[in-house]
Amino acid sequence: MNESDSLSHSKWECKYHVVFVPKCRKKTLYGQLRPHLGAVFRKLAEQKESMIEEGHLQPDHVHMMISIPPKYAVSQVVGFIKGKSAIHLARVYGENRRNFVGQSFWARGYFVSTVGRDEAVIREYIRNQELEDSRLEQMNLWR
Numbered sequence: 001m002n003e004s005d006s007l008s009h010s011k012w013e014c015k016y017h018v019v020f021v022p023k024c025r026k027k028t029l030y031g032q033l034r035p036h037l038g039a040v041f042r043k044l045a046e047q048k049e050s051m052i053e054e055g056h057l058q059p060d061h062v063h064m065m066i067s068i069p070p071k072y073a074v075s076q077v078v079g080f081i082k083g084k085s086a087i088h089l090a091r092v093y094g095e096n097r098r099n100f101v102g103q104s105f106w107a108r109g110y111f112v113s114t115v116g117r118d119e120a121v122i123r124e125y126i127r128n129q130e131l132e133d134s135r136l137e138q139m140n141l142w143r
Contacts, residue, residue, distance in 0.1 A: 005069065015053065015067045015115035016074055017122050020082060023107045025060040035063075040088055044081045048072055054123045056130065063126045065115060074112055082106040091138065 005013040034057045045052050045066060055064035068077050086105040115122055 002095060005067070010070065012070050012083070013067075014055045014070055014082055015119060016066055017113045017115055017126070018064050018066055018074075018078055018141065019061055019076070019112075020110035021107045022105055027066075033093070036092075037085065040085050041081055042114040044084050045077070048077045048080055052079050054126045056126050060129055063129055065119075065122055078110050082110070 004013045006012070009059065037057055038055060041055065041062075042052050050066055050068045050069070050072070053065045055062070055069055057063075066077070068074055089105050
């Protein structure tokens, strides 16, 4: 069993695979934003006593494996990260570009799955998702 975290009266290991997308799946994540968003996401997760254990920004979506204490709902933490990161993007990049419109950078909703015993498989999936996407794209060129 992996290391468990603890609160005052409980031991826990709650990890989730989370995926979310920008509105209209804009491919702007790669440009100037990609290097900075990882640090922003990690800082925001810390504010909710959570930790991003693995993450990768794809051209049009975000993959992360996040550890969230049981005292917070997953929706609460993911909503907080999406909302505050959108505000950050609007403040930092809002003057330069028209497309960053405050809190509406991210699309509504997200995908979440519990990690459980498949942690190594999910970590590998997140790391290699970009290579797999490009491989599938190459295969579709021959159709």
